[in-house]
Amino acid sequence: STYIVIGAGILGASTAYHLAKSGADVTVVDKKHDGQATDAAAGIVCPWLSQRRNKAWYRLAKYGAKYYQDLIASLEADGETNTGYKKVGAISIHTDENKLDKMQERAYKRREDAPEIGDISRLLEDKTQREFPFLQNGFQSVHISGAARVNGRALCEALLAGAKKHGAKLIHDEAKLLYKGKKIRGVLTSSATIEADYVIVTAGAWARELFEPIGIDLQVTYQKAQIMHLQLDEEDTGSLPVVMPPNDQYILAFEQGKIVIGATHENDTGFDYRVTAGGVYEVLNKALEIAPGLADGAIDEIRVGFRPFTPGFLPIIGAVPSHSNVFLANGLGASGLTVGPYLGSQLAKLALGQEIELPLEDYSVEDAIQANKYMF
Template sequence: MNGVRSQESEESEEESMEEGRKMRVVVVGCGIAGAAAGYELARSGVDVVLVDSRNPGRATSAGAGIICPWSSGVEDEDWYRMALAGTEFYEELRAALAADGESEFGYRRTGSLLLVDEAESTEALARVAERAEKSPLAGEVELVSARRAREMFPPLAHDGPAIHIPGGARLDGRSVREAMCRAAQRHGARFVEGTATILADGAVRGVRVDDVFFGADAVVVAAGAWAPRLLEPLGVHVRVAPQRGQIMHLRLPGVDTVNWPVVLPRSKHYLLAFDDSRVVVGATREDDTGFDHRITAAGVAEVLSEALSVAPGLADATHVETRIGFRPVGPDVKPLLGEVPQVPGLVVVNGLGASGLMIGPYVGTVAARLARGADAGIDLTPYDPLR
């Protein structure tokens, strides 16, 4: 409960204060944003404790990992600013992780194909090209024929043009999270598994994990869809709800899928390929399901129907697995990011929705800067976590 500390907690805190001459930050939640926050803090010389509850359905583990902000139909400029920053940040992150011995986490710039029809192709190309011209990472955007699109992604049956964006990339969410966690640990970060309770008395005091208390100068809450129940005892209300996503992994044995581009149909579904003859298709966007962690008949039917309508060549693929993730969806498309004024030392990063893997490492890094009192590097006014 807010402001309540046991005698054991007092002793643990006093011990940590004697031992630790440097700042300590506890990060609650080890999805992609939390892992990034922990990594940034550890690299900065902060004493970091990363707490993970291992709840089933972490969005990071289920997400597709599409990095292509230029093709998005989202018109919110504040969201796009964050999405572009997140995309560009991957270059810095990859270099940092490589220096820390983590050179492979499924990231590959394979390009993206935005499927369009003839009637909308000119307008769509102009919209994507306008964004791409301001972003060197996007590459030279062009309109390609249906035949060329099928050559690039053979299972397709699209009979219209497609917009090819060379800079589009994909990554494996689980792998990048684990790479950041390992790298953070090399820099001294500690990992604790259990249920967290944030303790505050005017300002943040620390976090109790089950029966162990960790005193802290600041706490970063990166708990995704589970954050509201963690913050409510502090009187902090974040407007985040779980949105269930079911995503399917297929395999085409013996087929080289390494360089297949990400395919973005005219719906909210997608297809992307990885190096092991695997094609990922999805995903559902199911509201009002709570934390019901089940694969459903309707979800499987929706994912397969959408995928096979665009790429019937996948009909003979082997089903490998279906993953479920609970996207933390906020009041709008923008992330919830910033300090909580009424609880000094508390930083929230949440509400990433379907953009989690694209912007997660960047917003996690920004949250880390806030926690250690550094400049955020971006105007956070539009991303108020309590809006």
């Protein structure tokens, strides 16, 4: 059978990689819009301390974090070693010891069925400082050794390069759905008509407009994020842990003095690609309050990305109810780097007609489609 994947952020890139690896004939069409979420993303893979109560979300995030082990090994076997993934651990910092106690308890409980969390330890102030020397005084932390950071851009490129090695074709263009009567036949690009047996839509924040012409109202929205990259003189930053502060922000260190701080959560902006005064102010203000030692860093770049969300704030995966040869996944929200590689592997299986381990009813595509809006 032949497959087309529309959209190659982390989700589509993983789907294409797994499809191609299994021997399927795959064509990827990706526009790489400005604001692609994967390209802007921070890169924390550490879902276990989250206080979010939704079980379906946690299950997916847990599987997602665990799956990295297999995925990175598989990419390395394909010669793709520049994945931007590293298990550097994380410190969740706080000034309130009670909160840290609760966090630690939660981590122990979750480790019972998620041994990939690794070692859990409590660090007093001096040790916390030593883990991340730029921090404000007064923080203690819970350290999780199994947490990782990943460079979304690098991983996405590695997945696409791996997919190509297994025979996938990549087209850099915008795709529209090609249909005849009730059936989706493939896609139209600016220069070609490409037919395929199956079409897989992993188009993130842009998926809604893609489905519009066939009368499907896929209720995917998005949230704007601005995120800043700093460059420090200090070069030995590659092994520093991810810092998870009490506010809704984070600090990540990459190789050679690159530090990523962010991000904003801006609703109802539309596709506004601007870096704004308010956005930059918020990111800097919150980060420097936590880590004043970063104040001397040079501002290297500021990226803007759109996190895709569904009405239920949960990822969705499945076939489009009215078109059984069209599959989609979406709604990865703020944890898509964690979930994306795994969900892509499951989406590939689904499209190949293989059994998958996820209970699909928990991530139903139907929930995000306005029922009476089918054109056919």
